[in-house]
Amino acid sequence: MKDKIINFLELTGFTWFVPLVKLATGESPTQQLRDLAKMVGIPLLAIVIFLGLWHVGAAKVITSLGQVPGPVQVWEQAGNLVDEHYIEREKEKKFYERQDIRNAKKLEKNPDAKIKVRPYTGRETYFDQILTSLWTVFVGFVIASLVAIPVGIISGLSNTLYSALNPLIQVFKPISPLAWLPIVTMVVSAVYVSADPMFSKAFVTSAITVTLCSLWPTLINTAVGVSSIDRDLINVGRVLRLNYLTTVFKIVIPSSIPMIFTGLRISLGIGWMVLIAAEMLAQNPGLGKFVWDEFQNGSSNSLSRIMVAVLTIGILGFLLDRVMLTMQKFFSYDKNAVIR
Amino acid sequence: MEKYLNISNVSIDFPTPNGPFRALDNVSLTIDKGEFVSIIGHSGCGKSTVMNIVGGLYQATEGGVILEGKEVNEPGPDRAIVFQNHSLFPWLSCYENVELAVKSVFKGKKSPKEMKEWIDHNIELVHMSHAKDKLPAEISGGMKQRIGIARALAMEPKVLLMDEPFGALDALTRAHLQDSLMEIQTDLNNTVIMITHDVDEAVLLSDKIIMMTNGPAATIGEVLDVKLERPRKRLDLSDDAEYNHYRSEVIHFLHERHARKVA
Missing domain, CATH: 3.40.50.300 (P-loop containing nucleotide triphosphate hydrolases)
Incomplete structure (x- = not known):
């Protein structure tokens, strides 16, 4: 049990907690405490120093929206956002309760009466916006990966295709999401026409923008990984007369998994950064729109609330990277490789 | 002649x-x-x-x-062919490395049971049965080359190239x-x-x-x-x-x- 937990923590990169687990199971306390001090104490100290500097520095800048918020005000607003979420949920619950009672009464009077069930249309809470952002980046990232990995593999295997695609990749790679967005918006408006759309246009626009920007790192890394496979391994496949598909699945993909995941991690990081910008402009109801709305709102709390969003974006980005890292360690054959 | x-x-x-x-x-x-x-x-x-x-x-x-x-x-x-640098697939265990070869060479010619026996037999031939479930990274250079030889022998070649x-x-x-x-x-x-x-x-x-x-x-x-x-x-x-x-x-x-x- 203990070893399993430690294994899991090491796989996910949360090595901070390993001494805690060992301590809890009573393994040489002094050694564990020393490890803990080293692994947790130092980062903790750095965070405290950072908060101190922030607190002191923020107090010195006065903007048109008042003083730049320090850690205390930001923490307060984070609490407010959580409270607002619960209040909104409570409202929603009451709305449905009222509706159910109303409909039940109607049916009592006249069993054939047509009853209407209306969805609740209150505003999104902070947590709804986080989920929207995560869902949007996930969709955009998955589409990008589904395109980039196969194309990367094929172009890594064929020099001709690689030299055909390379100039296009190099030109499209550095384009900012802000440049793509107007084009994507127009194209989506023109092409994505439906009376009862499954997804909102803002969502589709944001997701596609994420796709366009997070495509390239995966594509390039996959192609490089595939083209740098040990020639002898390919020759083993030739001696065994494996066909093209078997070679790809048994030799090419397994040996380029580490590079593919390196690409995927970079892609997801870029996708997450791009998403916030895309949501601001496309008005997709996620964290980006939250930041933009607060900026336009301009109340005395706005800056604090934006900072909550900034920190949320950072922490979520970090967690997304951890998820990818864990998957990389899980799927890669080289468990000992140092992955940062 | x-x-x-x-x-x-x-x-x-x-x-x-x-x-x-x-x-x-x-x-x-x-x-x-x-x-x-x-x-x-x-x-x-x-x-x-x-x-x-x-x-x-x-x-x-x-x-x-x-x-x-x-x-x-x-x-x-x-x-x-036995390659100089063994050329085992690093993500497959010793057994699986030989298995990949046996499965592609004897597909339809040997039953799964016969294949398993044939793989074990060849690993035994190079005295590697004790480490057959290890990954190539976990065994020494000499042992890797033994598995490389086992894999080549398991193909029942007419000519063995080393x-x-x-x-x-x-x-x-x-x-x-x-x-x-x-x-x-x-x-x-x-x-x-x-x-x-x-x-x-x-x-x-x-x-x-x-x-x-x-x-x-x-x-x-x-x-x-x-x-x-x-x-x-x-x-x-x-x-x-x-x-x-x-x-x-x-x-x-x-x-x-x-x-x-x-x-």
């Missing part, structure tokens, strides 16, 4: 910016079934190229290779593996072509030593028949006059008659 393996008048040109480069010129060689042949020469003389042509990885520019009356022009499991199989190993491990290889050879009597740059290895293991001249346009310089009795024992041979005669023959060829001008 038709021999088992016929390499006849093989030449190969590699394209370079300054026109074709002739690496091998007019190499002819016949090998009997069950014969162990070593090809020795200075590095860069094209001995690996000969093997790659027999293996079908390279195409000869002129001439060709005939195995059991059929021309060879693409790679195949009937000419299994490209400096022990070149990357230390002297003691190399001696162990040579002994193992001799032992296996006594049982199976395979036809083997081995590339080497080690004189002792060549004399100890071979029935015939092919000595290559230096490139460009390398070709066969001399052929030495080694008529030492089998089974050969490393210890007994170290003082054996006949053994030392063969040894000095090869050394004289390599370092006197065809010494490399630039080391």
Whole structure:
């Protein structure tokens, strides 16, 4: 049990907690405490120093929206956002309760009466916006990966295709999401026409923008990984007369998994950064729109609330990277490789 | 008379910016079934190229290779190759590495049970049963090469090609593996072509030593028949006059008659 937990923590990169687990199971306390001090104490100290500097520095800048918020005000607003979420949920619950009672009464009077069930249309809470952002980046990232990995593999295997695609990749790679967005918006408006759309246009626009920007790192890394496979391994496949598909699945993909995941991690990081910008402009109801709305709102709390969003974006980005890292360690054959 | 393996008048040109480069010129060689042949020469003389042509990885520019009356022009499991750096798939265990080979060679010819027995048998042949579930990264270089040999043997090749199989190993491990290889050879009597740059290895293991001249346009310089009795024992041979005669023959060829001008 203990070893399993430690294994899991090491796989996910949360090595901070390993001494805690060992301590809890009573393994040489002094050694564990020393490890803990080293692994947790130092980062903790750095965070405290950072908060101190922030607190002191923020107090010195006065903007048109008042003083730049320090850690205390930001923490307060984070609490407010959580409270607002619960209040909104409570409202929603009451709305449905009222509706159910109303409909039940109607049916009592006249069993054939047509009853209407209306969805609740209150505003999104902070947590709804986080989920929207995560869902949007996930969709955009998955589409990008589904395109980039196969194309990367094929172009890594064929020099001709690689030299055909390379100039296009190099030109499209550095384009900012802000440049793509107007084009994507127009194209989506023109092409994505439906009376009862499954997804909102803002969502589709944001997701596609994420796709366009997070495509390239995966594509390039996959192609490089595939083209740098040990020639002898390919020759083993030739001696065994494996066909093209078997070679790809048994030799090419397994040996380029580490590079593919390196690409995927970079892609997801870029996708997450791009998403916030895309949501601001496309008005997709996620964290980006939250930041933009607060900026336009301009109340005395706005800056604090934006900072909550900034920190949320950072922490979520970090967690997304951890998820990818864990998957990389899980799927890669080289468990000992140092992955940062 | 038709021999088992016929390499006849093989030449190969590699394209370079300054026109074709002739690496091998007019190499002819016949090998009997069950014969162990070593090809020795200075590095860069094209001995690996000969093997790659027999293996079908390279195409000869002129001439060709005939195995059991059929021309060879693409790679195949009937000419299994043991690569110098073992070339095991690092994500597969030792067993799975051999399994991949057995499954693709004997698909439809052996039942799953027979395949399993055949894989285990070949791993046992190289004395690796104790580590068959380990990944290549978890075993030593010598052990990796043993699995590489097991994988090649498991293909039941007509000719076993070995490209400096022990070149990357230390002297003691190399001696162990040579002994193992001799032992296996006594049982199976395979036809083997081995590339080497080690004189002792060549004399100890071979029935015939092919000595290559230096490139460009390398070709066969001399052929030495080694008529030492089998089974050969490393210890007994170290003082054996006949053994030392063969040894000095090869050394004289390599370092006197065809010494490399630039080391």
